[in-house]
Amino acid sequence: MQFEGFTKHDFDTFNVDGLEARMQAIEERIRPKFRIIGQSLTDDLSASLGREMFLHIAKHARRTVNPPKDTWLAIVSNKRGYKQHPHFQIGLFDDHVFIWLAFIYELPNKTEIAKTFLKNLPIIKRTVPNDFVVSLDHTKKEAISFEEIDLKAALERFRDVKKAEFLIGRHIEANNPILSDGNAFMNMAMETFETLIPLYELAYK
Helix, strand or coil: CCCCCCCHHHHHHHHCCCHHHHHHHHHHHHHHHHHHHHHHHHHHHHHHHCCCCEEEECCCCCCCCCCCCCEEEEEECCCCCCCCCCEEEEEECCCEEEEEEEECCCCCCHHHHHHHHHHCHHHHHHHCCCCCEEECCCCCCCCEECCCCCHHHHHHHHHHCCCCCEEEEEEEECCCHHHHCHHHHHHHHHHHHHHHHHHHHHHCC
C-alpha cells in the first residue's frame, strides 16, 4: 500500500474528547497510516544502516484518564522496545507533524551519548541543516531552531539532568501542502533520517 498523506481529519483526532473515544480515533485514523509509513521507512533505514530495524507504534498503554495529546511511531534496532535506545520517530500533535532522531530520558547511557556529542560539536554543527529544530522534552510541542539553539548548553543539560532529553529533526505545520502529498512527505522523512544517521551512528560509538 501507498501512503496518501495526512488530512485535517487526522489532526482533528486530538480534539476528540475522552480517553476511550480519542484512542479509538487514533486507531482508526492514524495507526493505519503509521503502519504504511513505518514499514517503508523501516525497510529503508535497515538498508541504509546495514542492520535490521524494527517498527513500534505508540500504544499509550499507561494512560487511564487523560487522552494523548500526540501519537507516534518509532523505528529502532531493538525488537522489544524503543524508549531505552536512540530511535527515529514520526508523529502528530494537533498542529504539526514531527520527524525526530530521539534520545529520551529512559536511555540508560544518555550521559555517555551526551559526552560523545559534546566532544563532536563541530561535526554535529556541520551535519545538521539550520532549518532543523531541537526539542528538549518530547511531551511538549515547543522546539528551537538549530540555527538559534545553544547546542553546548542543551547537550550539557541532557548530560546532567536526569529527565532531560534531546530530539533533533523537523517540524511540519499541519497546513503545509507537503503533508497531503504522500510521496513528497515520505521523501522528506527519509531525507531527514539520512541526514541524521551520522548522529545516530555517533551515539553508538
